Amino acid sequence: MKPNILVVGDLILDHYIWGNCERISPEAPVQVIDVKKESLKLGGACNVASNLVSLDSNVWICGMAGSDSAGSTLKAELERLGINTDGIFYHTNRPTTQKSRIIAGHQQVVRVDREDKTLISREGEEFICNFTESLILDSNIACIVLSDYEKGVLSVELTQRLITLARSKKIKILVDPKGKNYTKYKGATLLTPNKKEATEATGIVISDTKNLNEALVCLQNLCGLEISLITLSEDGIAFMEKRENQGIATQQQSSKRRKNAKKEIPQAQKIPTIAREVFDVTGAGDTVIASLAYMLALDKPIAQSVYFANAAAAVVVSKLGSATASKQEILAYLKRNNLLDSTLVNAEFLKVFDVQKENFGFNSQISKILKRKMLNPYEDKWIKESEFGLFLESLEQLKQEGFKVIFTNGCFDILHLGHLDYLHKARKLGDLLIVGLNSDASIKRLKGNERPVNCESDRIIQLCALECVDFVVVFETDTPKQLIAKIRPDVLVKGADYVEKEVIGANFSKEVRLIDFVEGKSTTSLIQKIKNLKESKCKQ
Template structure:
């Protein structure tokens, strides 16, 4: 069953400009950035909605954008992800909130914000309230999520009206709060402040278990919450229910963090509130909901940039870290992962078959699709624990030739499994120009999968495979001998780097030129 969830709040378009810096401007003592690419991602309430889509929810979003190009772009990005946008109000009085970040050499150089933080107009407030009222009835909503980034949308009156609406229809209403005054959130099911935010709102300095309990109790009493909750970063999530607080014997439960590797905490809070909303909308108890949200957060912080976690990724993470034997992971809890469990078990059998060189149903079995990737990582982790040596290399492999085959056979002989990171069509175009690749992505995948020396093929969209290597963490990273004396991208995530000689005179570029001349 897919829960129906509506997200209301500040809609933000995140804009990234990526480049290199090799000189200082003669006009002023500032860096000159040579722009290489630009990218867009969803921020604010949009990222919460995107996380809910990853968890297979039916999602509506409600908020305000400007009548500008950024607004059109943001709505298109939302629609492309399957998020329903009829609840977005286009205003002529304010611009779409956009944050542009300039990144050079993996460092943020400057951020430029285009926004208007003034309170929304009466027309916009009425539009939102009317839309939510109608959608609660029409779409049988199970949960309402408010994502407040203090950009002027969730003012006091609108927030309280939305809380009242949710309570009148017996809906769960979860709020990601901002600011020091939490009175406008009174009556919510739960809030998701982090430690710093909770201390600012209550005036209580959290320094030990007693002060943590005092802060949780103060939040509950201040906002009449069903569950009082604080996210504690590397210390997990702490919470207490209204019943335990009102009975006097406060029972604060803490779910410890389970993240082993942290690459980026961007958007982790959005993942937590989305995961809690998903579970509570399905009628799951708060303890299991927090357990699930903690695992989802562990998945996203192991990725780079604002990210999402799918149910398959969460299941794979719980299984990989031996967390499915918890008392919370009962039969009812595991029902959430029905198809993901089946897919994960199927993938494990497939990997075992490939490793043992058993007959495959199809060469496509070697292609690890996006939805299989985290189950694949889980299986790799198990193989590493059994001392299997994992080899990784990457490339475009556009027109497969003898040079490629010789190189891949040599790479395979360096370990027990050879994984190929294959540049997507879009990635190849950025690297080699619009006329490439000569062979489209699926054709290149098929040709590589047909080679006996290749065990797995994973496609990546970025210009470099750094993020992919960071996740796979191979024992051996293989590149061509032309990298002698150069930095090998992703080498910090591998035990060793091996440079292999190419067969002289065998290259895709030479083949293309020969074809053109014939």
């Protein structure tokens, strides 16, 4: 089900000018940029709305824009994403907020802001309040997000009117705050300040768990929040829910509480960050509040909502520029990083992704590998002929979700260090390694009747027992061409001895990678060594 969510705040258009710099101006000691391209992106509250659309929400946006070309561009881009723009108030004497960034190579040289930070007029305030009230009555709004960038829209009076309206209708209202005076947001469901912003608002320097608890309690008391929350960058997100017994107490109870105040300070819950690669943190805060709004609009618990938001932020910071994260990308990220075995991941959590915990929409072997905390039975990695069709369907779904599939093949007759090194290096090239294994009959045709030394079933078990190997598929043909054509891996791996040679099946993969062998380690040399030892023993 798509939740209906309203975003109110500062509408910003981000303008990027991309170019190269090869000289300094003779007019002044400044760089001369040779412009190659220009691009526009949604910023501020618009980026929050864009994130909500990516999470499959019905979104309305409310704010202020100028009656100018930038305002028209902003409106067109929002509507292109399916965001309802009826709540935008157009001001004839005010420009649309636009930030222009000039980028030379990958370095931002300068930023030019076109904006008017004057507080919204009474006419604009009434327009937004009336629109919000009508929307709540007509569209079953589940959550409101206030995105404050201090550009003049969210005045103290308008912010309080919106919070009062939301509370009267029992609608969750989340705020991305700015500035030091947080009493402006009193009565909100939750705020999403980062550590620096929370320190400025509370006056408490957050350096350890004790300070963090104190800051969360302070924010809760200062703003009357249902949930007190602070984002901690690389340390994740900390939060604290309002205690049910924080209501009116008798004088005797209050006295007793004061005596035991030290014991009564609630402890923060903290969900660690789960980002593996960070390329750009631009817009991560917008993604966090959008993800929290989406989950809370679906009535999910705050702990699960924070876990989801952390995963969404991890997806976004792995991209360049202001970005969004889809539910498919979030689920794929959780799978790739073995994060679906958390106690927070239950059937209700997985309903968000329209999947079931039992099989995640694909076969049980893949499910076990993605969730593993202990060794799986090695038989689960062997894809038998009767399972191969289902396996290919599952594989195709994984590819669509961003998994990088690696394929290699060989006889793997007498498993040795060279094999182990090769397979480990192959597995590091992606998310899932499939090994095509020559059958006994295939090896005899290739290497003679004395081979293989180890029978097919033994070789299957030995490969399946390796952690770096995810699946083993036996093929009867002399080459794995037909198997590769069906699997169509992202990366086809062969040994370095294939330099300047044709790699069979290369046309069915996106990329071919060659891996160096460990010198002096091969099945042939091992067999010869055994023969030499036997001959030496016979001579004795």
